[in-house]
Amino acid sequence: MKKHFKDEKLQETLRIFIQDIRAIFGDKLTSVYKYGSSLHNDLSPGYGDLDFLALLSENITMEEITRLNEQRVIYRNVLVDLYTDMLEGAFLPYKLIFGEQGRALWWGTRGERMWEKNQLDTFTMYSIKKQGLLIYGDLQEHIFPEITKEEIKGFLIEFSLCMKEHGKGGSLHSIDWLLLAAKFIGWLREEIIFSKSQAADWGLRHITSDWKEHLLKCKELRKEPMEADSQEYTEWLNKLDSVIIEASKDLDREIEEGANIL
Numbered sequence: 729m730k731k732h733f734k735d736e737k738l739q740e741t742l743r744i745f746i747q748d749i750r751a752i753f754g755d756k757l758t759s760v761y762k763y764g765s766s767l768h769n770d771l772s773p774g775y776g777d778l779d780f781l782a783l784l785s786e787n788i789t790m791e792e793i794t795r796l797n798e799q800r801v802i803y804r805n806v807l808v809d810l811y812t813d814m815l816e817g818a819f820l821p822y823k824l825i826f827g828e829q830g831r832a833l834w835w836g837t838r839g840e841r842m843w844e845k846n847q848l849d850t851f852t853m854y855s856i857k858k859q860g861l862l863i864y865g866d867l868q869e870h871i872f873p874e875i876t877k878e879e880i881k882g883f884l885i886e887f888s889l890c891m892k893e894h895g896k897g898g899s900l901h902s903i904d905w906l907l908l909a910a911k912f913i914g915w916l917r918e919e920i921i922f923s924k925s926q927a928a929d930w931g932l933r934h935i936t937s938d939w940k941e942h943l944l945k946c947k948e949l950r951k952e953p954m955e956a957d958s959q960e961y962t963e964w965l966n967k968l969d970s971v972i973i974e975a976s977k978d979l980d981r982e983i984e985e986g987a988n989i990l
Contacts, residue, residue, distance in 0.1 A: 738766065741778065741811040745803075746864045749782060749819075752795050759783040759865035763856050768923035773814065775900070775953040776924075777837065780817035781848075781856055783868055787821050787831040796833060797840050818848060825871055850875060850883035851912075855921050884912055884983055891976035897968025900956040903946040906968075909975040910935065910943055916982045924950060939974040 742762070750757055764779030765771055771778065796819065803812035819833045824846040832843040848856075857872040887908070895905040907924040910931035914922050922930055928947040931940050945964060948955070955961050 735769075735771075737810055738771070738778075741815075742863055744807070744810070745780075745812065745815060748799055749796070750864075752792055752799070753782075753784065756784050756786050757782060757865065758785050759868050760863050761856055761860040762863050763852075763860040765923045765925075767859060767861055768926060770923040770925045771811065771814070772925075772950050772953070773811065775950050776814065777816035778811050778814040780815060781860065782817065782819045783825075783865070783871065784819060784821045784832075787823070788819055788833050789831075792819075793833050793840075793842065796835075800835060800840065818843070818846075820846065820848075822871055825873070850879050854880060859921050881983060884916075884979065887912065888976045888979045888983070891972055891979070895969070895972035895976065897972065898966050900949065900953055900965070902965055902968050902972070903949055905972045906939065906942055906946050906975050907950070909972075909979050910940075913979060913982045935978065937974060937978050939971045939978065942968070942971055 746760060749760070760783070761781045762779065763781065765776050766778055770776075800815075803815060807813075816835050816837060818835075820843075821830045821832060823830045824832050824843065827846075829844050832846070834841045834843055834847065846853075853872065854875045857869075857875065891905055891909065896902060904924075907927055911922050911924060911927035913935065914920060914927050914930045917934070925947050928943040931943045935943075942964075945961070949961060956965065
């Protein structure tokens with residue numbers, strides 16, 4: 729592996745993961761990138777994910793999919809002393825990044841899915857290109873397309889609409905709507921890609937609307953997800969519907985008025 733991490737548990741998790749997928753793919757595996765919260769020492773076991781992108785020179789085969797999913801069962805049920813149960817990401821052939829159809833595999837929180845086209849969203853692709861850390865193989869900068877500010881604006885508009893339609897309180901992951909709103913507002917103002925905890929800290933300092941006061945609880949619950957079942961947090965989560973709508977309207981204003989980046 730190209731980098732040694734101070735967190736030995738993270739180091740061992742990634743070492744085993746790369747060893748295992750190299751045994752499955754051989755030379756077809758060209759690069760593995762780590763991105764997301766782990767880049768900022770912001771992993772949240774029990775809540776978050778250890779995000780990765782594995783690049784492949786060719787389509788994934790059905791045999792490889794079977795072997796990968798069998799390996800994931802081991803990661804989730806046997807290697808409980810590591811972060812392997814947190815691994816989430818795509819095994820993605822180049823051709824899908826180029827906009828063509830093919831066969832890829834997504835390891836998600838709710839299970840595994842085959843993709844015929846790249847389903848990584850615009851901001852995720854932008855984040856990997858700008859901030860992703862190569863942990864195996866060769867840099868593939870020519871593979872990642874340039875993402876325009878107009879494309880990011882379109883993604884943020886869609887995200888805000890999704891907040892209004894689907895953003896509900898009542899569950900642990902309701903806090904993601906607020907954390908992501910703070911993250912995107914922070915990017916619009918400063919063009920910095922924050923982790924979710926960093927976004928909460930930034931929002932508490934810089935956002936002026938009342939919903940920002942909920943970001944502290946969001947950050948606390950992300951780090952201590954078992955507290956979601958306590959009476960205090962259950963009552964708070966059940967009241968987040970209107971807060972999420974307020975945050976989406978703030979994001980709208982930033983997109984249209986406060987976004988000198990776009």
